[in-house]
Amino acid sequence: MAPKRTTRANPADTTATTSVTNAQLKAMIDQGVTDALAARDADRNTNGDDSHNSGTGVRRTERVARECTYPDFMKCQPLNFKGTEGVVELIQWFEKMETVFSISNCSVENQIKFSTCTLLAGALTWWNSHVRTVGHDVAYAMTWTDLKKKMTDKYCPRVEIKKLEAELWNLKVKGTDVIGYNQRFQELALLCVRMFPEESKKIERYVGGLPDMIQ
Incomplete structure (x- = not known):
């Protein structure tokens, strides 16, 4: 006969004595573990199978970038x-x-x-x-x-490109409109790529179109 765990009531208490066998105690623990595992699995199914950083307990969600359609x-x-x-x-x-x-x-x-x-x-x-x-x-x-x-x-026929190259070569800031100069310079530079085989040449041409005080 397995030993019994007994809880005795205080003499002044009217609560009855409760007996729990070892088998019943083990069953209660096992059921608690089972319930905890089931709750964990349910949480994963709801929120996705997240991984944790080893030893830190910090949850990490790995996301894969979706391809542009x-x-x-x-x-x-x-x-x-x-x-x-x-x-x-x-x-x-x-x-x-x-x-x-x-x-x-x-x-x-x-x-x-x-x-x-x-x-x-x-x-x-x-x-x-x-x-x-x-x-x-x-x-x-x-x-x-x-x-x-x-x-x-x-x-952009070659004749048209030559006109744009001439415009770019002579482009200067009008008054104080540096923003307008920047925009037009960038537009022309995109099409007149043959004018500037080196980036330094394009920078030199850009600076040349700025007023002396800005240079």
Whole structure:
């Protein structure tokens, strides 16, 4: 017969004596452990299977960045380009597209595929013709830099580029409008890349257009 644990009431108390066998005590402990494990598993199922830093007790949730989809890309509102808007609009298309790449976390592999979906009218016809000429795989394997150069060659004829290069070479701050000078300089520099094979030359040209007191 297993020994009994007894709890004796105070003589002045009317509570009855309670006896608990070893087997009953063990069953109570086991049930408590089982309930605790069940509660832990339920919490994991609700909040995800989080891991803990070893020895610290600090919960760490590992998150995997979700790949940018085409709907994600379009939610960032990229500009359309038809090919008839002119040089300034082409520059703005380039700049806006690069902003969208950044904020949408668009992968390099999808940049050409997604960006060319914003081409319309004549620009879309030109792109589709290029795809048919070189093949789908080759066309969409090009880099964003290559696409910008190709579109610049197409929509900014050499005669037009020479005019822009002359404007850039003679560009100066008008009055105190340094902000306007900065914007126009950046626009022209994007298209007149042949003028500055070295970054130092571009900086020299930029400083040359500033008033003497700013220089």
